[in-house]
Amino acid sequence: MYGLGIVRGLSVTLKHFVESYIDDFRFLGRRYYDSDSLKARQGASGRGVFTVQYPEEKLPVPERFRYIPFLIYEEQEDGSRQDLCTSCGICAKVCPPQCIWIVRTSDPKTKRPIPEPAEFFIDIDICMNCGYCAEYCPFDAIKMDHDYELASYDRTTDHIFNKARLDMPQSYYASIRPTDYAAELIVREAEAAKKAARAELKRKAAEARAAEKAKEAAAKADDAKSASESEQSE
Amino acid sequence: MAEQQAAAPEQSAVEEDPLIARFPDAVVADERKGYEGYVVKTDKLLEVARALRDDFGYDYLSSVTGVDYIEDGKLEIVYHAYQIEGGTALNFKVQMDRAEPVAPSLVPVYPGADFQEREVYDMYGVHFDGHPDLRRILMWEGFAGYPMRKDWQEAYFEEETKPFANRWPGGEVHRTEALNPFNKNVKYPRGFDPDSWVPETDAALYAGLDNLTNGDGLKTDELVVNLGPQHPSTHGVFRMVVKLDGEDIVDLKPVMGYLHRNHEKIGERNTWIQNMPYTDRLDYISSMSNNLGYALTVEKLTGVEIPERAEYIRILMVELTRICNHMWSIGFLLNDLGAFQTPALYAIKERELILDFFEATAGSRMMCNYMRFGGIARDIPELIMRDENTLDFLSDLINERLPRAIDELDGYLTNNELLRSRCIGVSVMSPEMAIAYSTAGPLLRASGVPYDVRRAEPYSIYDRFDFDVCTRSEGDVYARYLVRIDEMRQSVRICQQALRDLPLEGEIFTGKPQYNIRVPAGEAYGRIENPKGELGFYIVSTRTHNPYRYHIRAPSFINLNVLGELCKGHKIADAVVILGSIDIVLGETDR
Numbered sequence: 001m002y003g004l005g006i007v008r009g010l011s012v013t014l015k016h017f018v019e020s021y022i023d024d025f026r027f028l029g030r031r032y033y034d035s036d037s038l039k040a041r042q043g044a045s046g047r048g049v050f051t052v053q054y055p056e057e058k059l060p061v062p063e064r065f066r067y068i069p070f071l072i073y074e075e076q077e078d079g080s081r082q083d084l085c086t087s088c089g090i091c092a093k094v095c096p097p098q099c100i101w102i103v104r105t106s107d108p109k110t111k112r113p114i115p116e117p118a119e120f121f122i123d124i125d126i127c128m129n130c131g132y133c134a135e136y137c138p139f140d141a142i143k144m145d146h147d148y149e150l151a152s153y154d155r156t157t158d159h160i161f162n163k164a165r166l167d168m169p170q171s172y173y174a175s176i177r178p179t180d181y182a183a184e185l186i187v188r189e190a191e192a193a194k195k196a197a198r199a200e201l202k203r204k205a206a207e208a209r210a211a212e213k214a215k216e217a218a219a220k221a222d223d224a225k226s227a228s229e230s231e232q233s234e
Numbered sequence: 235m236a237e238q239q240a241a242a243p244e245q246s247a248v249e250e251d252p253l254i255a256r257f258p259d260a261v262v263a264d265e266r267k268g269y270e271g272y273v274v275k276t277d278k279l280l281e282v283a284r285a286l287r288d289d290f291g292y293d294y295l296s297s298v299t300g301v302d303y304i305e306d307g308k309l310e311i312v313y314h315a316y317q318i319e320g321g322t323a324l325n326f327k328v329q330m331d332r333a334e335p336v337a338p339s340l341v342p343v344y345p346g347a348d349f350q351e352r353e354v355y356d357m358y359g360v361h362f363d364g365h366p367d368l369r370r371i372l373m374w375e376g377f378a379g380y381p382m383r384k385d386w387q388e389a390y391f392e393e394e395t396k397p398f399a400n401r402w403p404g405g406e407v408h409r410t411e412a413l414n415p416f417n418k419n420v421k422y423p424r425g426f427d428p429d430s431w432v433p434e435t436d437a438a439l440y441a442g443l444d445n446l447t448n449g450d451g452l453k454t455d456e457l458v459v460n461l462g463p464q465h466p467s468t469h470g471v472f473r474m475v476v477k478l479d480g481e482d483i484v485d486l487k488p489v490m491g492y493l494h495r496n497h498e499k500i501g502e503r504n505t506w507i508q509n510m511p512y513t514d515r516l517d518y519i520s521s522m523s524n525n526l527g528y529a530l531t532v533e534k535l536t537g538v539e540i541p542e543r544a545e546y547i548r549i550l551m552v553e554l555t556r557i558c559n560h561m562w563s564i565g566f567l568l569n570d571l572g573a574f575q576t577p578a579l580y581a582i583k584e585r586e587l588i589l590d591f592f593e594a595t596a597g598s599r600m601m602c603n604y605m606r607f608g609g610i611a612r613d614i615p616e617l618i619m620r621d622e623n624t625l626d627f628l629s630d631l632i633n634e635r636l637p638r639a640i641d642e643l644d645g646y647l648t649n650n651e652l653l654r655s656r657c658i659g660v661s662v663m664s665p666e667m668a669i670a671y672s673t674a675g676p677l678l679r680a681s682g683v684p685y686d687v688r689r690a691e692p693y694s695i696y697d698r699f700d701f702d703v704c705t706r707s708e709g710d711v712y713a714r715y716l717v718r719i720d721e722m723r724q725s726v727r728i729c730q731q732a733l734r735d736l737p738l739e740g741e742i743f744t745g746k747p748q749y750n751i752r753v754p755a756g757e758a759y760g761r762i763e764n765p766k767g768e769l770g771f772y773i774v775s776t777r778t779h780n781p782y783r784y785h786i787r788a789p790s791f792i793n794l795n796v797l798g799e800l801c802k803g804h805k806i807a808d809a810v811v812i813l814g815s816i817d818i819v820l821g822e823t824d825r
Contacts, residue, residue: 005649012646013576043587043622044630050583062594062619064612092405093397094749096508101405113403121407130511130603135611136749144597160407179615 023048033057063177066131066144068124071117071166072173081167084141086115091133091142099126100133120163125155140184146176253290257282264327268535268756268775271312271325276337279328283313283343291317292324294669294685295340297759297770297787298350300358302332304384309335309358312772314759314787315344318669318683320690323759330360339365346672348795357382357498367442372491372824376433378423381496388499395780396503436475443477444485444802454479459806463492467570467810470820474797474813478806486801486809488794493824501784506532506607506751509784514601516769516786517822520559522551522592523764525605530693531760531771532607535753543740544609545695550628550732551592551604552762553725557636558585559765560718560725563817564643567715570814571656577647584639587631594618607751609743625733632729640722648719657712661800661812664709671796674789675767676717677816681709687763698735699728711815718817721765750779757783766790766817786825790818 023031023041031037031048033056041048042059052059069091073081087104103119106112134143145168152158174181253272254261260278264271274282286292292315301310309332314323328337339362340347351362352371359380362368370377379386390413392398400406422428440458462473471492477484497516501509513528514521526548533540540548562585565578589599594615596602604611618624647653663673668681678685686703688696704720706713755777761770767789774783793816801809 003651005646005651005654009646009650012642016580042590043619044627044635050586060619062590062615064595064597064615065593066597087403089402090749092401094505094508095401096396096504096511098396098398098401100401101407102402103405104403121405123407123409126410128511129598129601131597132507132511132603132749136747156409160409 019047020049061146061148063179065146066129066134067148068127068129068145068150068161069122069133069142069166070145070168070172071120071163072141072143072170073167074170083116083163083167084139085117085120085137086139086141087113087117087120088138090136090138094132094136095127096130096132097126097128099123099128117163120166122161122166123159124150124161125159143173143177143180253282253286256285256289261326264325268754270757271323271327273327273329276328276330280338280340280343282326283340286315286324286326287343290324291319294318295344295346295672296323296674296761296768297772297785298340298347298354299772299785299787300354300360300382301774301783302358302382302384304332307332309360311337311354311360312757313340314770314772316690318685320685322691325759335360336363337361338363339368341365344672345670346792346795349791353791356380359383369438369442370491372494374491375435375438378426379421382499388496394503395778396505396508439475439487439489443475443487445477456484461809463489467814469566469813469818470823472813472818472820472823474809476801476806476809481805481807483801483804483806483809486798488797490791490794490820490823493820495825497825498784498786502781504781505749505779506753506781507749509781510605511601511603514603515821516788516825517559517764517766517790517819518600519562519819520555520765521600521602522555522596522604523559523762524769525602526552526694527760527762527764527769527771529605529607530762531758531773532753534758534760535756535773535775536607536751537754538608538744540609540694541741541744543613543737544742546732546736547610547614547742548605548694549696549699550729550736551595551602551610553728553732554588554591556725556765557722557729558588560722561585561639561643563765563814564647564715564718567711567811567814567817568647568653570810571653573652577643581639581643584631584636587635591618591624591628591631594624606743606747608745609741611743613742628733632726632733636726636729637723640719640726644719648716653715654712656808656811657715657815658708658710660711660804660808661815662708662710663796663800667796667799668709671799673767673793673796675764675793675817676704676714676721677767677793677796679703679705680713680717682707687761687768691761693760693762699731701725701728711811714815714817752777752779753781761787764789766819766822767793769822786822788822788825790816790820790823791825794818794823 023037027034027037032053038052038057040046041050071083071085073083076082087102089102089104092100092102099122101121102117105114105118107114131144251263254263257278260275260282261272264273294316295313296316297314299312301312303310308329310327310329312325312327314325316323330337335358337360339351341351342364349371351365352368354360355362355368356370356372357380369375373381381388390410443458457478459476459478460473461476462468463471468474473489473492475487475489497512500512504512510525510528513524516524561581565581568577569575592602593599595612596604614624616624618627663681665682668678668683682705684703684705689703701724704717704724706717753775755775757772757774759770759772761768768787769789770787772783772785772787773781776782797813797816800812804812
C-alpha cells in the first residue's frame with residue numbers, strides 16, 4: 001500500500017508523543033523541577049521527555065567541565081591569603097588566544113622576582129576554555145571553573161577578570177573537582193614524604209658525622225691523656 | 235611513486251623511478267631533508283599530471299595547497315594524488331618565483347582542483363593559467379593583498395609567533411578594541427585612493443553563470459537568486475548563487491568565505507600544541523576527529539609511539555563522533571526536506587548522550603581539545619554524572635541505546651514515501667565524476683567508489699578492527715542517506731570492538747607533557763576519515779616552536795566543487811536537499 005512508510009513514521013511520532021505524557025502519571029504532575037525526575041530522564045537508560053527545563057532545572061556539570069579559569073589561594077592561620085601562583089608565566093605562554101596578562105614584581109632590595117603575581121588579568125571574552133593553563137601549571141595554582149552563568153550587561157567593565165575576581169579558596173576547588181583534588185593531595189603528600197625522608201637522611205648523616213667527630217675528638221683526647229699520663233709516669 | 239627503493243644496495247646508478255624515468259627533464263625528486271615526493275617543472279606540469287592520471291593510475295587528486303618560502307624567494311604549490319584502489323600519496327610540487335607566480339591550472343585534468351586553486355590564488359597570489367573562473371574564494375572580491383604570504387600582516391598584528399612577549403612578566407592588559415586595528419601594518423596598494431575607489435561587486439560572479447541554451451522560441455527571463463548567506467537551510471553562512479529558468483536551475487555557483495577566520499595563518503602564529511583547540515573549531519560537530527587528524531600528522535614528524543590504551547580510546551572517541559555527526563547530518567537532511575525539526579530532534583537525542591560522555595571525559599561537549607602528541611589528555615573517568623559508572627554507561631549506550639536509535643531512525647525514515655520520492659534519482663553522480671571532482675567521504679562512497687581512508691591507508695589501529703566500507707551504487711541523495719545510516723551501524727560495531735578490547739590498565743600518554751615542543755624539520759601530510767570525508771593536514775616544520783605552514787584539506791570545501799554540476803537541471807527545492815546530502819559545515823569550508 002502506498003503511504004505505509006508515512007503511516008509507520010507517524011506511529012513512531014505518536015509513540016514518542018504518548019511516552020512524553022506517561023511521566024505525568026509516574027511523577028504525579030511534578031515531572032519538572034524535581035531532581036529525581038531529572039535523573040530518570042537523563043543518562044543512557046533515561047526515559048521520558050529528554051528536555052531539561054533550564055533555568056528551573058539544571059543539569060549538574062561533570063567534574064571535568066571547563067569554563068573560565070580561577071586562581072587558588074590557601075588560607076593561612078592568620079587569615080591572610082597565600083596564592084599558590086608564583087607568576088612563572090607558563091599559563092600566559094601556553095594560552096592559545098593569549099588572554100592572560102601577569103604582572104610580576106621584584107623585591108626592591110634583593111632584586112629577585114617575588115614568587116607571587118602582583119596582578120593577574122584574564123579577558124574572559126577571549127578565553128577559549130581550552131584548559132591548557134590548568135593543564136600545564138606546575139604549581140596547580142590555576143584551575144578551570146564550572147560557573148558558566150557569567151552574562152553581564154557591560155562587557156567593558158565586567159569581562160576582564162583581575163586577581164581579586166579570580167581568587168578562590170582551595171576548599172572551593174576541592175568541592176568542584178574532588179577526584180582531581182584527591183589525586184593532587186596524594187601527589188603532594190608523597191612529595192612531602194619524600195622530602196621528609198630526605199631531610200631525615202640528611203639529619204641522620206649529620207648526626208653520624210657529628211658522632212664520628214666526637215669519637216675522634218674523644219680518641220684524640222684519650223691519646224693526649226694517655227701520652228700526658230705516660231709522660232707523667234716517666 | 236612511493237616504492238622508489240626497488241634498487242638494490244649495490245646499484246650505484248640512479249634508482250629506477252618510473253616517473254623520473256618517463257620525464258627525466260621535468261621531474262626531480264625532492265631532496266630537502268624531511269621532504270618527500272617530486273618537484274615538477276612548472277611548464278611541464280599539465281603533461282606530467284595527465285600522465286599521472288592516465289598512465290600511472292593516480293586518478294584522485296586530493297589536496298592542492300601553497301607554501302610561501304620567503305627566504306628562498308619561492309612560492310611552492312604542493313599536490314597530493316592517490317590511486318583510487320588505495321595506497322599512499324604521490325606528492326608533487328611546483329616552485330615559482332615569488333615576484334611573478336604563474337602556474338598552469340590542473341582543472342582540465344582534475345576538475346576537483348577548482349576551488350583549491352582559487353584558494354591558492356586568493357591566499358598566495360598565484361595566477362593559474364587555464365582556470366575557468368579564477369576569482370577570490372575566501373576573501374571578498376575587492377580585497378587587496380595575499381593573506382597567507384609571510385610578509386602580510388593582519389589587523390591587530392602583534393608579533394610573528396606566539397607566545398607574545400607583552401603578556402608577562404610586566405603584562406599590561408588592554409582591550410582589543412582600544413587598539414588601532416592596523417597599527418604599524420596598514421598597507422594600501424600603490425595608487426589607491428579610498429575616496430574614489432569603487433569596490434568590485436558580484437558582476438564577475440554573475441557573469442560566470444551559464445546561460446540558458448535551449449531556444450524554444452519563447453523569450454523567457456532568467457532569474458539570479460541568492461540563497462544565503464543568511465538562510466536556515468544553508469548549513470551555516472553559505473551562499474549559493476542560482477540562475478533559474480522558472481523553477482529549473484540553469485547554473486549554480488557556491489560562494490563561501492563568510493566564516494573565514496584565516497585559521498591557517500593563526501596556525502602559523504600558534505605553537506604546535508596551541509593549534510589543538512583551534513582544530514576543534516574546524517568541523518565543529520566532530521571535534522575529536524579534527525584533533526586526531528592534527529595529532530596524527532604531527533606525530534608523523536615527531537615519530538612518537540602511542541600507548542595501547544590511548545589508541546583504543548582515540549578510536550572509541552572518533553567513532554562516537556562519527557555517529558554524532560551522521561545523526562546530525564541525517565537530522566538536518568530531513569530538515570532540508572521540510573520535515574520541520576522532528577526527525578532532527580529525535581536523531582540528536584542520542585548525540586546528547588555521546589556529548590555527555592565527551593563532557594565527562596574531555597571537559598567540553600563540542601570543543602573537546604582531547605588529543606595530544608603522544609596520546610590523549612585525560613583518561614576515561616570512573617564516574618559519569620557523578621554517580622554512574624562510565625564503562626557501564628558506555629556499554630549501555632553502545633550495545634543497546636545506539637543500535638536501537640539507529641534502527642528507529644532507519645525504520646521510520648528509510649521507507650518514508652515522501653523522502654523516497656524527493657531523494658531517489660536526485661543529483662545522480664557517476665563514480666568517474668566523483669573521483670574527478672575529488673569528492674570524499676559518504677559522497678564518494680554513495681556513488682559506488684569504495685574508498686575509505688581507514689582501509690585505503692590505515693592510520694592509528696584501524697587495521698585491527700573488523701568493519702565494512704559502506705557503499706551504494708546509485709549515487710543519488712537517497713544513496714548518500716543510506717550510506718550514512720550504514721556507516722553509523724559500522725561505527726557502533728567498531729565501538730563495540732573497541733570497548734571489548736580496551737586494555738584495562740595502561741598509560742595514556744608517552745613521555746612527559748610538554749607545552750613547548752620542537753617538531754623535527756620536514757613536511758608531513760596526514761589524513762583521516764572524518765565523518766564528512768577525507769580531512770587532511772599538511773604541515774611544514776622548520777624545527778621551531780611554531781609550524782611554518784599549516785594547511786587543512788577540508789572535505790566540505792572540496793566536496794562543494796561538485797555542487798554546481800549536481801544541481802544543474804534540478805528544481806530550486808532540490809538544491810537545498812543536494813546541499814544537505816553533501817553535508818557541509820562552514821567551520822571547515824571556510825576555516
